[in-house]
Amino acid sequence: MEKIFKALADRNRLRILKMLERRPLCVCEVTSVLEMAQPNASRHLGILREAGLIEDDKSGRWVNYSLSDQGDEMVSAILAYLKGWGNEDPLFKADRQKAATADRRRLCR
Amino acid sequence: MEKIFKALADRNRLRILKMLERRPLCVCEVTSVLEMAQPNASRHLGILREAGLIEDDKSGRWVNYSLSDQGDEMVSAILAYLKGWGNEDPLFKADRQKAATADRRRLCR
DNA sequence: CCTACATATGCATATATATAGATATACCGA
DNA sequence: TCGGTATATCTATATATATGCATATGTAGG
Numbered sequence: 301m302e303k304i305f306k307a308l309a310d311r312n313r314l315r316i317l318k319m320l321e322r323r324p325l326c327v328c329e330v331t332s333v334l335e336m337a338q339p340n341a342s343r344h345l346g347i348l349r350e351a352g353l354i355e356d357d358k359s360g361r362w363v364n365y366s367l368s369d370q371g372d373e374m375v376s377a378i379l380a381y382l383k384g385w386g387n388e389d390p391l392f393k394a395d396r397q398k399a400a401t402a403d404r405r406r407l408c409r
Numbered sequence: 410m411e412k413i414f415k416a417l418a419d420r421n422r423l424r425i426l427k428m429l430e431r432r433p434l435c436v437c438e439v440t441s442v443l444e445m446a447q448p449n450a451s452r453h454l455g456i457l458r459e460a461g462l463i464e465d466d467k468s469g470r471w472v473n474y475s476l477s478d479q480g481d482e483m484v485s486a487i488l489a490y491l492k493g494w495g496n497e498d499p500l501f502k503a504d505r506q507k508a509a510t511a512d513r514r515r516l517c518r
Numbered sequence: 519c520c521t522a523c524a525t526a527t528g529c530a531t532a533t534a535t536a537t538a539g540a541t542a543t544a545c546c547g548a
Numbered sequence: 549t550c551g552g553t554a555t556a557t558c559t560a561t562a563t564a565t566a567t568g569c570a571t572a573t574g575t576a577g578g
Contacts, residue, residue, distance in 0.1 A: 301494060305417035310536085314411060327555055340537060342556055361545045361554045374490045381483045385410060404554095419566085436525055449567060451526055470524045470575045 304375060307351035312336070313344050314382075317367065318392045319399040320354060321383055324366035326404055333398045353379065362404065413483060416460035421445070422453050423491075426476065427501045428508040429463060430492055433475035442507045462488065 307313060316330055325333075331341040345365050348354045352371045357364045367379055386392050416422060425439055434442075440450040454474050457463045461480040466473045476488055495501050 301491075302418060302420055302423060305414050306535090308414035309411060309418040311411055312536090328553095337538060338554085339539080339556075339558095342554095343536085346556080358545095358555095363555065374487070374494070377486050377490055378483070381486055382410075385483070415565090421566090437523095446568060447524085448526075448569080451524095452566085455526080467525095467575095472525065 301374065304351045304353065304378075307347050307353055308378065310344070313348055314386075315392065315395050316341075316344060316348060316365075317353065317379070317382060318386060319395045320365060320367050322396055322399055324357070324364045325399060325402070326362045326364050328362075329399065329402045329404055330365070332402055333395050351375075410483065413460045413462065413487075416456050416462055417487065419453070419456075422457055423495075424501065424504050425450075425453060425457060425474075426462065426488070426491060427495060428504045429474060429476050431505050431508055433466070433473045434508060434511070435471045435473055438508065438511045439474070441511055442504050460484075 308317075312334060315334060319325060319330070319333060327338065327342050327345060330345065331338045334341055345354065345356075349356055349365070352375050353368055354365050355368050357366065368375060371379070417426075421443060424443060428434060428439070428442060436447065436451050436454060439454065440447045443450055454463065454465075458465055458474070461484050462477055463474050464477050466475065477484060480488075
């Protein structure tokens with residue numbers, strides 16, 4: 301439980317969750333949107349995964365991360381409430397815009 | 410939102426929330442149960458209050474803290490789910506036991 | 519007022535967490 | 549198998565958070 305809240309208690313990880321609401325993303329897409337170093341993004345994603353907030357789906361050399369849909373009750377409830385929050389935040393909106401237009405074939409090379 | 414999760418991302422603060430499920434407590438009672446320094450307990454309570462998770466009710470020289478019952482949706486939902494979690498945890502059980510028998514007139518002198 | 523007590527705040531320090539940079543691992547295609 | 553690419557891990561450092569101690573604030577009662 302503490303692990304779940306620790307995972308949520310970081311602005312960049314909340315940004316990741318908000319952009320995953322739109323669609324699953326691979327590490328390089330998240331890296332691109334957050335404009336941070338790739339190892340850093342990978343680490344944040346790992347923390348969210350360990351907490352059960354997101355799931356990873358490895359396909360080839362990519363790892364697609366998506367919001368968890370079978371976590372425990374607390375996780376499901378929090379993810380649901382998060383969807384109705386922060387949608388007018390300029391930063392989250394910009395992130396989503398970037399995520400929407402991100403193309404991994406352009407980004408990751 | 411981030412402030413809420415930061416407040417929840419600490420074992421001692423989760424202990425406080427679990428013991429407040431039973432009944433409101435003053436700072437010295439929380440201090441006694443957690444066996445930590447009084448300023449430390451006061452600080453944790455302040456963080457929980459700032460996050461809207463608990464409310465303070467000053468009566469005389471005591472300040473009674475209780476679970477918030479009019480927070481935003483996320484807070485209410487989390488507090489509700491927390492009530493169904495960890496009730497078999499030995500530490501939480503011991504805390505509740507101590508809180509149940511705590512008497513501020515004996516403790517705070 | 520003055521004292522005693524409950525609570526809160528300031529400050530220094532220890533500890534945990536985030537970030538940066540280098541490198542390792544895993545996978546695909548030629 | 550080799551080279552390129554996506555992802556993960558390691559180490560060091562910066563930054564944030566928790567704790568301990570001293571002290572301030574605020575209140576009740578004499």
